[in-house]
Amino acid sequence: MKTYLDCLPCFMSQALRAGRMATKDEKKIKELLDSVGCMIKDIPMDNTPPETGDLIYQKVRKITGVEDPYKKIKESNINEALALYPKLKQAIKNSSNRLLTAIRIAIAGNVIDFGVGKEFNIIEDVEKILVQEFAIFDFKEFIYQLEKAKSILYLGDNAGESVFDKILIEEMGKPVTYVVRDVPVINDVTVEDAIRSGLDEVAEIISSGSSAPGTILNLCSDAFLERFNNADMIISKGQGNYEGLSNVDRSVFFLLKAKCYVIANNLNVKENDIVLKVINK
Amino acid sequence: MKTYLDCLPCFMSQALRAGRMATKDEKKIKELLDSVGCMIKDIPMDNTPPETGDLIYQKVRKITGVEDPYKKIKESNINEALALYPKLKQAIKNSSNRLLTAIRIAIAGNVIDFGVGKEFNIIEDVEKILVQEFAIFDFKEFIYQLEKAKSILYLGDNAGESVFDKILIEEMGKPVTYVVRDVPVINDVTVEDAIRSGLDEVAEIISSGSSAPGTILNLCSDAFLERFNNADMIISKGQGNYEGLSNVDRSVFFLLKAKCYVIANNLNVKENDIVLKVINK
Numbered sequence: 001m002k003t004y005l006d007c008l009p010c011f012m013s014q015a016l017r018a019g020r021m022a023t024k025d026e027k028k029i030k031e032l033l034d035s036v037g038c039m040i041k042d043i044p045m046d047n048t049p050p051e052t053g054d055l056i057y058q059k060v061r062k063i064t065g066v067e068d069p070y071k072k073i074k075e076s077n078i079n080e081a082l083a084l085y086p087k088l089k090q091a092i093k094n095s096s097n098r099l100l101t102a103i104r105i106a107i108a109g110n111v112i113d114f115g116v117g118k119e120f121n122i123i124e125d126v127e128k129i130l131v132q133e134f135a136i137f138d139f140k141e142f143i144y145q146l147e148k149a150k151s152i153l154y155l156g157d158n159a160g161e162s163v164f165d166k167i168l169i170e171e172m173g174k175p176v177t178y179v180v181r182d183v184p185v186i187n188d189v190t191v192e193d194a195i196r197s198g199l200d201e202v203a204e205i206i207s208s209g210s211s212a213p214g215t216i217l218n219l220c221s222d223a224f225l226e227r228f229n230n231a232d233m234i235i236s237k238g239q240g241n242y243e244g245l246s247n248v249d250r251s252v253f254f255l256l257k258a259k260c261y262v263i264a265n266n267l268n269v270k271e272n273d274i275v276l277k278v279i280n281k
Numbered sequence: 282m283k284t285y286l287d288c289l290p291c292f293m294s295q296a297l298r299a300g301r302m303a304t305k306d307e308k309k310i311k312e313l314l315d316s317v318g319c320m321i322k323d324i325p326m327d328n329t330p331p332e333t334g335d336l337i338y339q340k341v342r343k344i345t346g347v348e349d350p351y352k353k354i355k356e357s358n359i360n361e362a363l364a365l366y367p368k369l370k371q372a373i374k375n376s377s378n379r380l381l382t383a384i385r386i387a388i389a390g391n392v393i394d395f396g397v398g399k400e401f402n403i404i405e406d407v408e409k410i411l412v413q414e415f416a417i418f419d420f421k422e423f424i425y426q427l428e429k430a431k432s433i434l435y436l437g438d439n440a441g442e443s444v445f446d447k448i449l450i451e452e453m454g455k456p457v458t459y460v461v462r463d464v465p466v467i468n469d470v471t472v473e474d475a476i477r478s479g480l481d482e483v484a485e486i487i488s489s490g491s492s493a494p495g496t497i498l499n500l501c502s503d504a505f506l507e508r509f510n511n512a513d514m515i516i517s518k519g520q521g522n523y524e525g526l527s528n529v530d531r532s533v534f535f536l537l538k539a540k541c542y543v544i545a546n547n548l549n550v551k552e553n554d555i556v557l558k559v560i561n562k
Contacts, residue, residue, distance in 0.1 A: 005307060008314045009293035012321075016290055026286060030326065033289045037321030040293075040314055 001243040003045045003052065004262045011043075011056055012036055013117055018060045018186065021114075022069035032063045050214025050240045053115070057185045057213065068184035070114060070159075077112050077160030077187065078196050080122055088167055091130065099146075100139065102171035104130050107255050107274050109164025110157060110238050114187040115213060116259045122160075129257070135273035141281045142253055149232035151175040154203065155215055155245075156189040157238030157256075162197035165237065169202045177227060178203040183211045188240070214240025217248065239263050251280045282524040284326045284333065285543045292324075292337055293317055294398055299341045299467065302395075303350035313344045331495025331521045334396070338466045338494065349465035351395060351440075358393050358441030358468065359477050361403055369448055372411065380427075381420065383452035385411050388536050388555050390445025391438060391519050395468040396494060397540045403441075410538070416554035422562045423534055426514045432456040434512035435484065436496055436526075437470040438519030443478035446518065450483045458508060459484040464492045469521070495521025498529065520544050532561045 015036040019029035036056055043052050061067055068074075088105050095101035108129035111120040146152075154169060154176050156162055162178075169176045178199050181188045189197070194205045209221025215236065217225065228234070234252045236245055242254050242263065254277045258264040264271045296317040300310035317337055324333050342348055349355075369386050376382035389410035392401040427433075435450060435457050437443055443459075450457045459480050462469045470478070475486045490502025496517065498506065509515070515533045517526055523535050523544065535558045539545040545552045 005297055005301075005310055005314065008311075008318070009290050009297055012290035012293050012318075016286055020286075029286055030289075033286065034322035037289070037293075037318040040318030041316075045311065 001048055001246045001263070001266050003043060003047055003049050006262045007049050007052070008040055008043070010260070011040070011052060014053070014115060015056050015060065017114065017117055018057060018069055019064060021073070022060055022064035022066035025064075028064055032059060035059050035063065048214065048216060048243045050212045050244050051216050051219070053214065053240070054185070054210070054212035054216070054219065058211070070184065070187040073114065074159035074187050074193055075196070077122075077158075078163060078193060081109065081112070081160045081163035081197070084122065084126070085163055085167070088126070088164070092167065092171065099143070099171055101130070102168040103139075103142070103255060103276060104132075104274075106161075106164050106168040106237065107257055107276070109161035110255070110257045111259070112158045112160040112187070113238065113259060115240065118259055129274055132274050134276055135258075135269035136267065136275045136277040138253070138276055138278040138281070141278045142276060145233045145251070145253070145281075146172060146174065149174055151177065151232055153177050153179065153227055153231035153234045155179045155208075155234065155236040155241045156194065157241060158187050159189045159193035159197070160187070161237065162189045162194055162199055166197060166199050166202055169199070176203040178205050179208050179215070179224065180205060181211065181213070182207045182209050185211055185213045188213050212240075212244070214242075214244040216244045246279070249280060251278060253278050282329055282527045282544070282547050284324060284328055284330050287543045288330050288333070289321055289324070291541070292321070292333055295334070295396060296337050296341065298395065298398055299338060299350055300345060302354070303341055303345035303347035306345075309345055313340060316340050316344065329495065329497060329524045331493045331525050332497050332500070334495065334521070335466070335491070335493035335497070335500065339492070351465065351468040354395065355440035355468050355474055356477070358403075358439075359444060359474060362390065362393070362441045362444035362478070365403065365407070366444055366448070369407070369445070373448065373452065380424070380452055382411070383449040384420075384423070384536060384557060385413075385555075387442075387445050387449040387518065388538055388557070390442035391536070391538045392540070393439045393441040393468070394519070394540060396521065399540055410555055413555050415557055416539075416550035417548065417556045417558040419534070419557055419559040419562070422559045423557060426532070426534070426559075426562075427453060427455070430455055430513035432458065432513055434458050434460065434508055434515045436460045436489075436515065436517040436522045437475065438522060439468050440470045440474035440478070441468070442518065443470045443475055443480055447478060447480050447483055450480070457484040459486050460489050460496070460505065461486060462492065462494070463488045463490050466492055466494045469494050493521075493525070495523075495525040497525045527560070530561060532559060534559050
C-alpha cells in the first residue's frame with residue numbers, strides 16, 4: 001500500500017506519541033517533531049507507510065536515547081492477554097466452529113496497537129469481535145489452503161496480540177513459524193515478547209530481519225525472504241504487515257481490524273471492520 | 282495561550298484539510314504539507330497557535346493559488362443559519378431567561394468550525410447546547426458589565442456562527458462593534474460574510490486588520506487596537522480568539538465550545554464543554 005496524504009499528519013502524531021512514551025523532556029520531543037516535520041518532504045508517496053514508520057522510530061530511538069519506549073506497556077499487555085488465555089480457550093471449546101472462533105480471537109488481539117492512537121479495552125473488544133460480522137471473509141479459501149499446507153508462516157504484529165495468535169496456532173494444528181520484528185518498534189512483537197507470550201511452545205520463532213513496523217520485503221533478511229517465498233501458506237496479522245504486503249505477488253491471508261480510515265478505504269471496508277482477506281489465492 | 286506539542290501534528294492536519302478544500306491536485310497538497318512540515322522547526326512554542334495558523338493559511342493561498350478555499354462552504358453555512366434564525370428567535374421568546382438563551386445560541390453557533398476537523402450538525406448541536414450545563418459560567422459578571430457598558434466590542438469567529446451572534450447582539454440591546462478577519466482564513470467571518478449574515482443591521486462592522494484565524498494583538502491594526510483598549514466590554518467568540526487573548530491584561534468575556542483537548546486542558550474543562558469565562562473582571 002502506498003503512502004496517502006492522510007498518512008503525513010499521522011506520522012507527526014505517531015512521533016509525538018512515541019516521543020512522550022520515551023521521555024518527559026519536552027525539548028527532546030520538540031526536536032523529534034522538528035526532525036520528522038523536515039522528513040515529510042523526502043517521503044516518496046510510493047513507499048509503504050511502515051518504511052517511513054521505520055525511519056520515524058529510528059529517530060525516536062536516536063533523539064530520546066530510549067531503545068524500547070513501549071517495553072513496560074508491552075509486558076503489561078502480554079500479562080493481560082495471558083490472564084485471558086484460559087477464558088479464550090474455553091470460548092473455543094464452547095464454540096460451534098473452533099477454527100473460526102480462533103480466527104476471531106486472533107483478530108481481536110489486533111486491537112492492542114499503539115501505532116494508531118486509538119484507545120482499546122481488550123476484554124470488551126474481544127467480546128465484540130467474537131460476534132462481529134466480517135467485512136471480507138475468505139474463510140473457505142483459508143480452510144482449503146490450511147488443509148493442504150504442510151507448514152505455515154505466521155507474521156506477528158503487536159505484543160499481547162501474540163498471545164491471541166498462540167490460540168489460533170494451536171487450533172490450526174500445523175507446524176508454524178512465527179515471525180517477529182528484529183528490534184523493538186512501537187509495541188510490535190519481538191523474539192523476547194513472543195517467548196514471554198508462550199509462542200516458543202507452539203512455533204518456531206524467527207526475525208524478519210527488519211526494524212520496520214510492518215513486513216517490507218526489501219528491508220527483510222535473505223533468510224526471511226527464503227521462508228516467505230517458499231511458505232505453503234502465509235498468515236499476516238495487522239495493518240503494518242498489510243501495508244507492506246498488500247501488493248506482493250504470492251498468496252497471503254490478512255487478518256486484521258481496520259483501525260484507520262486510510263487502510264479501511266484501501267480495503268474498501270469501513271473503519272473498525274474486521275477482515276479475513278486472501279490475495280492471489 | 283502558548284503552542285503545545287499536540288498543536289504540531291494538528292497544524293499538518295489543518296494544512297491537509299485546507300489544501301483539499303482548495304484543490305484536487307495532490308501534488309500541490311503534498312507541496313503544501315512539505316512546506317508546513319519544514320516550518321515546524323521554526324515555530325516558537327511561546328507563540329499562540331493562530332500566529333502559526335496565519336502562516337499556514339498564507340501558504341495554502343500561495344501554493345494552491347486559491348484565496349478563499351472555504352468560500353462556498355461559508356455561504357452554505359450562513360444560509361443554513363439564516364434559515365434557522367426565525368426558530369432561534371422564537372426559542373428566545375419562549376425562554377425564561379432571554380439573555381442566557383441568546384448566549385447559549387451564540388455558543389451553539391461556535392460548532393461551525395472547519396479549523397478543528399470535527400463534524401457538526403447545526404440543528405442537533407443547537408438543541409444540545411440550549412440545555413447543556415456550563416463548565417465555566419461567569420454570567421453574573423456578564424450581566425454586571427453589560428448593564429454598565431455604553432458600547433460593546435464583539436470579536437466574531439466563524440461565518441454562519443455570525444448569524445447566531447446577531448441574535449445575542451439584538452438581545453443585549455447596546456451599540457455593538459463586530460470585528461471580523463481582514464482576509465478570508467479557514468471559514469472565519471469576513472466583512473462580506475458579516476453583511477451576508479445581516480450583522481450590518483445591528484452592529485458596526487470593522488476588521489481586526491489581521492489575517493490570523495484568531496485575535497493576535499501584535500498583528501492587528503492600530504485602529505483596531507484603539508477600539509480594543511478603550512472598549513467598555515469585550516466579547517470574544519471561539520477558540521482562535523481565546524488562544525490569542527487568554528493572557529491579555531484587560532477584561533474579556535470568552536464564549537466558546539472547547540472543541541479540542543488542548544484548549545479544554547488549558548481552560549481546565551473537558552472536551553465539548555461550553556464556557557462563558559471572564560478574565561480580569
